[in-house]
Amino acid sequence: xxxxxxxxxxLLTEWILDELTSGDDYLLVIDDDSLVEELRSxxxxxxxxxxxxxxxxxxxxxxxxxxxLVATDDDADDALTVLTARQLNxxxxxxxxxxxxxxxxxxxxxxxxxxxSPVFIGRMLVKAALGGEHVEELAEQLAGDRTNRTLDDx
Amino acid sequence: xxxxxxxxxxLLTEWILDELTSGDDYLLVIDDDSLVEELRSxxxxxxxxxxxxxxxxxxxxxxxxxxxLVATDDDADDALTVLTARQLNxxxxxxxxxxxxxxxxxxxxxxxxxxxSPVFIGRMLVKAALGGEHVEELAEQLAGDRTNRTLDDx
Ligand SMILES: [Ca+2]
Ligand SMILES: [Ca+2]
Numbered sequence: 525x526x527x528x529x530x531x532x533x534x535l536l537t538e539w540i541l542d543e544l545t546s547g548d549d550y551l552l553v554i555d556d557d558s559l560v561e562e563l564r565s566x567x568x569x570x571x572x573x574x575x576x577x578x579x580x581x582x583x584x585x586x587x588x589x590x591x592x593l594v595a596t597d598d599d600a601d602d603a604l605t606v607l608t609a610r611q612l613n614x615x616x617x618x619x620x621x622x623x624x625x626x627x628x629x630x631x632x633x634x635x636x637x638x639x640x641s642p643v644f645i646g647r648m649l650v651k652a653a654l655g656g657e658h659v660e661e662l663a664e665q666l667a668g669d670r671t672n673r674t675l676d677d678x
Numbered sequence: 679x680x681x682x683x684x685x686x687x688x689l690l691t692e693w694i695l696d697e698l699t700s701g702d703d704y705l706l707v708i709d710d711d712s713l714v715e716e717l718r719s720x721x722x723x724x725x726x727x728x729x730x731x732x733x734x735x736x737x738x739x740x741x742x743x744x745x746x747l748v749a750t751d752d753d754a755d756d757a758l759t760v761l762t763a764r765q766l767n768x769x770x771x772x773x774x775x776x777x778x779x780x781x782x783x784x785x786x787x788x789x790x791x792x793x794x795s796p797v798f799i800g801r802m803l804v805k806a807a808l809g810g811e812h813v814e815e816l817a818e819q820l821a822g823d824r825t826n827r828t829l830d831d832x
Pocket of ligand 2: 750751752755
């Protein structure tokens with residue numbers, strides 16, 4: 525019923541934490557002393573530990589998690605974390621962020637349901653736009669300009 | 679008939695240049711001596727000059743350009759460049775990259791047809807995915823996994 529955030533990256537995870545409302549149940553697992561201290565001072569729910577440690581993931585309730593976010597700045601760390609999380613819970617929704625587009629397929633093979641590669645998405649859109657494709661609607665939607673629609677409309 | 683690339687940023691413009699084929703006509707306008715030297719050594723078509731200089735943009739044929747890409751790492755530079763390009767050609771397709779999502783609407787007001795903000799797109803997709811929205815198709819398409827479809831299918 526909670527969101528597990530395994531590891532920390534400024535691009536995606538930090539922002540997601542800012543977006544959570546008081547009603548959202550989440551837990552961060554981070555293997556970096558000073559970062560843990562910093563996030564605790566910001567009142568984040570954070571546990572100090574290795575996100576690839578099976579026993580630790582069991583202790584923080586991966587078997588009953590609503591979803592798992594794996595999006596650090598290090599694709600190698602993320603790959604092992606996704607593999608670990610998927611091994612311990614075959615049903616949980618795992619969302620991963622890939623820095624390098626080459627790792628998107630590997631993350632999916634490792635067990636991620638959704639893999640987001642922001643840089644690659646940006647490049648695809650720019651290329652399509654320069655080539656004259658009609659990506660206005662998609663770009664605007666993804667930029668959040670049309671708040672009365674959801675991503676499901678596409 | 680050519681693509682004008684006004685200013686240089688590693689995230690988007692460098693990659694777009696790599697994607698161009700020998701048949702693509704393009705011209706880079708860059709206001710940085712050492713970068714101009716470096717790109718010339720890579721056989722890029724590059725002119726040394728200020729992308730916000732009206733006379734320069736006229737000289738490099740903005741009136742007949744097929745499209746314009748404005749995507750440096752500096753949103754303030756990009757804003758003035760978009761304004762200049764749009765003033766000189768009311769019809770040309772202008773594609774801009776925004777580092778900060780707050781600038782997407784400003785770039786559009788300045789005259790850009792398409793504004794791409796990779797980080798924001800990534801965050802929106804991750805948030806939607808964590809919330810249980812069905813963004814698999816969109817994420818996979820944007821990640822380039824389904825090469826037999828185009829962005830227009832959405
Ligand atoms: Ca790491
Ligand atoms: Ca600049």
